[in-house]
Amino acid sequence: MLIRNARLWPDGAAPADVRTAGDTIAAVGPGLRRGPGDEEVIDAEGCAVLPGLHDHHVHLRALAATRASIRVGPPEVRTVAGLRQALAGASGTGWLRCTGYHESVAGGLDRYALDRLLPGRRPVRVQHRTGALWILNSAAADALRLDDCDLPGVERDGRGVPTGRLWRLDSWLAGRAPSAPPDLEAVSRDAAATGVTGFTDATPGASQSDVDSLACGGAVAQRVYCMAPPEVDAPGPLKIMLDDGTLPALDDLTGRIRAAHAANRPVAVHCVTRVQLILTLTALDEAGRHRGDRIEHGAVIPAGLIPALRGLTVVTQPHFAAERGEEYASDVDPGDLPDLWRLRSLLEAGLKVAAGSDAPFGGSDPWRIAAAARDRPRFAGQADESVTCAAALSLFFGEPGDPATPRRVAPGQPADLVLLRVPPRDALGSPRPGLVAATIAAGRVVYSGG
Numbered sequence: 001m002l003i004r005n006a007r008l009w010p011d012g013a014a015p016a017d018v019r020t021a022g023d024t025i026a027a028v029g030p031g032l033r034r035g036p037g038d039e040e041v042i043d044a045e046g047c048a049v050l051p052g053l054h055d056h057h058v059h060l061r062a063l064a065a066t067r068a069s070i071r072v073g074p075p076e077v078r079t080v081a082g083l084r085q086a087l088a089g090a091s092g093t094g095w096l097r098c099t100g101y102h103e104s105v106a107g108g109l110d111r112y113a114l115d116r117l118l119p120g121r122r123p124v125r126v127q128h129r130t131g132a133l134w135i136l137n138s139a140a141a142d143a144l145r146l147d148d149c150d151l152p153g154v155e156r157d158g159r160g161v162p163t164g165r166l167w168r169l170d171s172w173l174a175g176r177a178p179s180a181p182p183d184l185e186a187v188s189r190d191a192a193a194t195g196v197t198g199f200t201d202a203t204p205g206a207s208q209s210d211v212d213s214l215a216c217g218g219a220v221a222q223r224v225y226c227m228a229p230p231e232v233d234a235p236g237p238l239k240i241m242l243d244d245g246t247l248p249a250l251d252d253l254t255g256r257i258r259a260a261h262a263a264n265r266p267v268a269v270h271c272v273t274r275v276q277l278i279l280t281l282t283a284l285d286e287a288g289r290h291r292g293d294r295i296e297h298g299a300v301i302p303a304g305l306i307p308a309l310r311g312l313t314v315v316t317q318p319h320f321a322a323e324r325g326e327e328y329a330s331d332v333d334p335g336d337l338p339d340l341w342r343l344r345s346l347l348e349a350g351l352k353v354a355a356g357s358d359a360p361f362g363g364s365d366p367w368r369i370a371a372a373a374r375d376r377p378r379f380a381g382q383a384d385e386s387v388t389c390a391a392a393l394s395l396f397f398g399e400p401g402d403p404a405t406p407r408r409v410a411p412g413q414p415a416d417l418v419l420l421r422v423p424p425r426d427a428l429g430s431p432r433p434g435l436v437a438a439t440i441a442a443g444r445v446v447y448s449g450g
Contacts, residue, residue: 001040001443002032003419008409009050010390012424018049020415023442027411042438048424051407052197052416052441053366053396056315057296057356060201060214060224062131062170064182066099066360073100073129074327080106080117087118095140095178098126099360104327109135111164125177129324131361132243134173136164144176152246168241171205184219191222192447194365195418195436198223200356200400202268202296204241208232221446223416225400227268230260235401237268237292242276250283257287266292268315272299274336281308292401297358298346300336306349313352313404317362318343318373318392321385325377337379343392344385354403355395366396367431389431415443 003018008028017032018025034041070090077083083106090096096118101109106117114124114137123140127133136146146154146162151172155165166173191199199222201214206228214224215235228234238260240253248256260267267290271277277300284293289311298314321328321341332340346353357364363372373392378384397406407413419438420427427435439447 001042001415001440001445002034003042003044003049003417004032005046006044006049006419007046007423009048010424010428012048015044015046018409018417020417020440020443023415025409025411025413025415025417028409042419044419047422047437048420048427049409050195050393050418050420050424051397051409051413052418052439053195053393054198054200054223054398054400054403054416055191055196055357055359055364055366055396056200056354056398056400056403057202057317058199058359058364059131059203059361060184060187060199060220061182061203061210063360063364064184064187065097065179067183067186068180069097069099069127071100072098072126073102073105074324076100077105084117087124093122096122096124097177097179098124100129101126101135102129102327104330109165111136111138111141111162114138114164123177125173129361131170132168134166134169136166138164140164140177144173167245168204168243170203171207184214188220188222189447191364192439192441193436193449194367194433195439196222196366196396197416197418197439197441197446198225198400200225200227200236200403202227202239202356202358204239204270205229206232206234206239221444222441223400223414230256230263230265237266237294239296240267240269242270242279244273244275247275247279250279250286253279253283254286257283261287261290264290266290266294268294268296270296272297274300274302274339277301277305281305284312294403296356299341300339301342301346302339303345306342306345306351309346309351311352313354313402314346315354315356315403316341316343316346316395317358317369318355318376318387318395319357319363319369321376321379322372323362325379329379332379334380338381338383340379340382341376342385343373343376344387345383347387347391352404353395354398355392365433366393367433367435370431388428390428393431416441421449 153167153169227239370392
């Protein structure tokens, strides 16, 4: 494939041609001649070409399942009346899957609250916005024989009766609650239209079949890099989930990290609170650090801990401050607000930083994410953590195994490219959906907008 008359991101001072051979960029320069045979030629007409965007933290199956779910949280639903209307207005009579719930809508839901909101025997399951919690109504709890489940994630009241609240039991629930097969092809198409050429799937507890199907199933046109438990053969790091209510002992966490490193695998540790970050950094100091070790989210990073992050990669969500700003302002401990969703301060400290959407728990469009990073709110007591659109978008340029090392449009680099409809300066001034004219993943056109 030969792309002619392109302006390379971000400067694009003079037009250049880009040739791909297989899944690699073979040559970049002015006036490249068309190759022999039927080499495909695309005229960029002076528009921007940039490295393909890699979403470094996403949950592909959950994102696909969300397409067939009812949104029951902000911004779509903000009141009890709105929640009741969303539940009652859902079509069909079988299992009802709902996502995006937040307590600002109707408080802390349990089975009895759901029973009041939607009387009857239709099984309902509602996922909290964080992804950590599912809430079942009584019909769903009975259908799943929840009384007989002795897993620790099943919350019970003082009488020992399940409340319908399930913590970190996604895999258990997915194997028992009927649902349509996730449409991964649709997720792939939507992502390709925004210039995404690769994903790092961060689904907790992924099985070998989960990893194999994403890598080899053909439904996803992009390159896929998977986190997975230690028993699963996967190209990505070992995913370690932390929740404040069930934090492991320091020795246990240190042992898990050491075991991963001994198997030549880095770790990716879920850290969304101050205590989770402190525990993780202490365990990494004890175990030693491995190339590729990552902090996922880094939602709360005290200023005094920024130097301790050197050598690690922070994979953050630059859009969460904008998407969840109202809820954060009221929900988050005021002492944590100055340290919430840092970005500029991490980059200015010279840390390794990359971006992931965390979709479906956040928006998935990198262009909207870049705009949100530029326009983010500033919380009480917080310094300015906004960055330019160019800086935010570059956080999606990284190598899958080294997210903070940006790929370039250069010979020898992967043939993962995005052709825009405008020159670089226009895209930088107004990043928005619809800018992508074509997306090339591993040397193949996976999206063409005409």
